[in-house]
Amino acid sequence: MKKLDYRTFGDYTNELLSLEYDSHTIYEGYTDDLITSVTGDLELKLNYGRNIASSVVARKYGDHIVWIPKVPLDSDYKYITIIFNLKQFAELWTFLKYKVEDDLEIIKDISAEELKLMWMIWAREKEQIDDISDLVKSVKNNILALSTNLEHQDKIFYNFIESQWALKKNRVIVSEDNWESFIVYLDKGIYEEWEVFKKDNKDNLYIHLGNGYCAPI
Known part of the structure; x- marks a missing residue:
């Protein structure tokens, strides 16, 4: 922690x-x-x-x-x-x-929707967001490009944006410095990069909730 x-x-x-x-x-x-x-x-x-x-x-x-x-x-x-x-x-x-x-x-x-909100808030444009559907639209509009490694996981990534989530495991994992990062490059938001996934040394993929905290997929 x-x-x-x-x-x-x-x-x-x-x-x-x-x-x-x-x-x-x-x-x-x-x-x-x-x-x-x-x-x-x-x-x-x-x-x-x-x-x-x-x-x-x-x-x-x-x-x-x-x-x-x-x-x-x-x-x-x-x-x-x-x-x-x-x-x-x-x-x-x-x-x-x-x-x-x-x-x-x-x-x-x-809830699964609240976890999704935590994940996507990093990639929103600078605008009023009233609900999760507004946030999805804002994030999609703000995406410029995907990192090379994320291009191979693009279907998984976009599915996480578009679909409802399900909570599979109730645990938070702190990533290590040598874990692989998957980046989305942003246009008009607060940040220029959004670190969406992490992969550990055993090839397990995690949702990156920000600040090094991850949730199992």
């Missing part, structure tokens, strides 16, 4: 929080403004050190807590793949004086 760091400062009534994930600032602001559950989901209102909040919603995926994008997505929405193991979640929640067991109970299991 990626490293999670946090610290608070200031007085109790106006306590400020700095939250870092994998050495990147994902939240800076008042401690009380980070977490909400008013929508029925456990939600983090991340700002990445900016003045704009980009909310993510907690989902259970095996023995991990995955923070998924919250739709609709406006053109300024920022997202990075953030996954906690249960120990990280419990330690952060205890530090922030929340009841771990109570909040774990309200976290739903991730």
Whole structure:
């Protein structure tokens, strides 16, 4: 798992929080403004050190807590793949004086569509996205070319974009540096490259969810 760091400062009534994930600032602001559950989901209102909040919603995926994008997505929405193991979640929640067991109970299991949303958000154009069908259109419009190795897997790749997913295994795998990467080159999005698949040293192919996290195909 990626490293999670946090610290608070200031007085109790106006306590400020700095939250870092994998050495990147994902939240800076008042401690009380980070977490909400008013929508029925456990939600983090991340700002990445900016003045704009980009909310993510907690989902259970095996023995991990995955923070998924919250739709609709406006053109300024920022997202990075953030996954906690249960120990990280419990330690952060205890530090922030929340009841771990109570909040774990309200976290739903991730759906196949939500996992697909995590995968494709990296390749969208800079536009408003209202639902998964909007995201599919945006991603398809934004594709320029495939890496040479992905050209041999193009049917698998496009099928993942077009089709509904099925969750086969509830586990997250962290890729190793020497795993093979499959790249899509993008046109008008936030990123120029989208790392869609990873292949390990035994030729097992994985969906790359971002930030080195993978899901078995």
